[in-house]
Amino acid sequence: MSPMERRSSVALLSVLFLGIALLYVPILVLIAYSFNASPLVNVWGGFSIAWYGQLLHNRQLLEGALLSLEVALAASSGAIVLGTLAAIALVRFTRFPGRLLLTGMVNAPLVMPEIITGITQLLLFVSMVQLLGWPHRGFTTIVLSHVTFCTAYVTITVQSRLQAADRSLEEAAQDLGATPARAFVEITLPIIAPALISSWLLCFTLSLDDLVISSFVAGPGASTLPMVIYSKVKLGVSPDINALASLIVCAVGACIVAARGFMIRGERRAAMEAQLAAR
Amino acid sequence: MRRTWAPGRWLIILPPLLFLLIFFLIPFAFAFKISFAEAAPRVPPFTDVISFTADHHLRLAISFGNYRYLLTDEVYGVAYLYSLRTAFFSTLICLALGYPMAYAIARAPRPTQGLLLLIIMLPFWTSFLLRVYALEGIIRDTGFLNTALLHLGLISQPLHIMRTSVAVYLGIIYSYLPFMVLPLFATLEKLDPTLLEAAADLGSPPWRAFWDVTLPLSIPGVIAGSMLVFIPAVGEFVIPSLLGGPNQLMIGRVLWDEFFGNHDWPVASAVAIAFLLLLVGPIAIYQYYNVRQLEA
Numbered sequence: 001m002s003p004m005e006r007r008s009s010v011a012l013l014s015v016l017f018l019g020i021a022l023l024y025v026p027i028l029v030l031i032a033y034s035f036n037a038s039p040l041v042n043v044w045g046g047f048s049i050a051w052y053g054q055l056l057h058n059r060q061l062l063e064g065a066l067l068s069l070e071v072a073l074a075a076s077s078g079a080i081v082l083g084t085l086a087a088i089a090l091v092r093f094t095r096f097p098g099r100l101l102l103t104g105m106v107n108a109p110l111v112m113p114e115i116i117t118g119i120t121q122l123l124l125f126v127s128m129v130q131l132l133g134w135p136h137r138g139f140t141t142i143v144l145s146h147v148t149f150c151t152a153y154v155t156i157t158v159q160s161r162l163q164a165a166d167r168s169l170e171e172a173a174q175d176l177g178a179t180p181a182r183a184f185v186e187i188t189l190p191i192i193a194p195a196l197i198s199s200w201l202l203c204f205t206l207s208l209d210d211l212v213i214s215s216f217v218a219g220p221g222a223s224t225l226p227m228v229i230y231s232k233v234k235l236g237v238s239p240d241i242n243a244l245a246s247l248i249v250c251a252v253g254a255c256i257v258a259a260r261g262f263m264i265r266g267e268r269r270a271a272m273e274a275q276l277a278a279r
Numbered sequence: 280m281r282r283t284w285a286p287g288r289w290l291i292i293l294p295p296l297l298f299l300l301i302f303f304l305i306p307f308a309f310a311f312k313i314s315f316a317e318a319a320p321r322v323p324p325f326t327d328v329i330s331f332t333a334d335h336h337l338r339l340a341i342s343f344g345n346y347r348y349l350l351t352d353e354v355y356g357v358a359y360l361y362s363l364r365t366a367f368f369s370t371l372i373c374l375a376l377g378y379p380m381a382y383a384i385a386r387a388p389r390p391t392q393g394l395l396l397l398i399i400m401l402p403f404w405t406s407f408l409l410r411v412y413a414l415e416g417i418i419r420d421t422g423f424l425n426t427a428l429l430h431l432g433l434i435s436q437p438l439h440i441m442r443t444s445v446a447v448y449l450g451i452i453y454s455y456l457p458f459m460v461l462p463l464f465a466t467l468e469k470l471d472p473t474l475l476e477a478a479a480d481l482g483s484p485p486w487r488a489f490w491d492v493t494l495p496l497s498i499p500g501v502i503a504g505s506m507l508v509f510i511p512a513v514g515e516f517v518i519p520s521l522l523g524g525p526n527q528l529m530i531g532r533v534l535w536d537e538f539f540g541n542h543d544w545p546v547a548s549a550v551a552i553a554f555l556l557l558l559v560g561p562i563a564i565y566q567y568y569n570v571r572q573l574e575a
Contacts, residue, residue, distance in 0.1 A: 113514020
């Protein structure tokens with residue numbers, strides 16, 4: 001390596017580490033604060049887990065958390081089904097009326113500002129209630145709007161996975177008399193399973209995290225966890241939110257790392273099986 | 280002969296197509312319609328644009344008042360311009376920071392690459408709201424940064440970052456950096472290294488090879504990453520609301536206040552529609568590059 005190249009890689013690595021530091025320092029500091037006995041952020045009052053204990057007595061937070069978990073469970077499960085169907089349609093059927101429309105509609109929610117999605121969906125729900133008497137604002141409308149943006153994420157993830165999947169195995173199964181549906185379920189579904197699991201998790205966390213869209217469509221009765229957190233945070237830093245944030249960040253982080261490990265193992269096994277099959 | 284999906288394929292296509300049509304596309308039509316209504320003290324709080332009279336005649340009551348209001352009240356123009364400017368410069372800074380990061384990851388050995396990607400991805404999975412809140416803990420007057428700098432004797436007065444444009448920039452860069460790095464990495468990783476070797480063999484110094492080969496080939500990643508940062512950043516609500524002050528008026532915040540503060544749904548709809556028209560160009564560019572990349 002020439003001295004110039006070495007200098008440039010040192011510069012590259014410094015920017016990389018600076019970027020990573022920018023991403024992580026605030027979270028690490030927040031976790032440190034959550035163990036601070038003093039409610040003042042700039043004074044270290046000793047180590048304490050009191051703020052974690054307080055969370056258990058905050059009814060509003062607990063109810064918000066329960067609603068958010070229910071919504072996330074329903075929305076990510078619904079999105080997995082719709083998103084996988086959309087991915088199959090886009091990868092396997094190269095020509096059908098509405099293909100361009102579907103492509104646009106699965107990509108647009110990824111970049112559409114949430115505030116626009118939120119208000120337009122609310123206006124839809126309100127107009128639907130006027131015309132059809134359904135759906136009333138609350139759990140149902142939050143789930144429906146979360147399914148919409150989650151479907152986009154599922155489609156993109158599963159789509160790239162399906163494109164990479166080897167179709168010859170499925171074709172072989174069909175040559176041996178399996179129906180296309182059966183060949184898909186028995187051959188391709190296991191291959192794309194890791195992508196399904198990871199996109200389900202992604203949807204779950206995205207749904208759990210959504211503030212803007214939920215605020216618009218939830219209506220006056222229902223408050224999800226981010227809505228409760230937002231109204232508290234708006235008033236300033238509060239130590240019990242530090243504790244809650246640390247819990248959420250660590251739980252999500254652990255889940256993602258575990259899922260990642262699981263996916264990598266699954267991929268290795270699939271690669272090994274493919275090698276064995278080729279022999 | 281192999282059987283095809285033909286008859287059953289609409290069972291696969293229709294559910295997502297209809298769902299997204301009803302819950303993603305059609306809502307824009309309703310917002311468009313309601314942007315021509317007037318606020319009224321009833322449930323829902325606006326007048327009917329389309330109605331039927333007693334003798335079954337269609338009646339249209341279209342009011343352009345909301346759009347006229349957007350043009351005359353200068354808050355909206357100021358907020359649009361501020362949002363565009365903030366999003367544009369944050370995107371540039373994200374690009375300047377994200378490109379070297381993506382490049383370094385793309386050149387790292389395989390196992391390290393996976394780990395680095397996970398490190399970049401992880402914040403994207405954890406709560407957006409909580410990360411913005413965590414940033415507040417760093418930059419507020421009594422926050423980590425000021426406490427550390429005061430302690431080290433580098434400053435004698437705390438820096439006022441909260442409720443300024445700097446805080447909004449920091450918030451956007453901090454929140455959206457992973458969206459820049461990932462698409463850039465995806466294009467840089469696919470780059471054929473033999474092209475760079477060829478350039479070197481032909482006597483090109485590394486910076487020249489980078490300028491002539493790597494950079495032009497990574498343009499799709501640059502555009503995808505920039506759009507993934509720029510478009511949501513223009514409409515950002517949480518960041519200006521939690522980190523910005525009254526002067527950091529972004530369009531997302533104006534829309535939110537119009538809706539939740541003033542309960543003026545028709546004006547909020549008109550803001551959303553006008554905002555959407557502004558975004559049609561960037562979104563079309565994003566879609567174009569995205570589709571091309573997927574089909575490639």
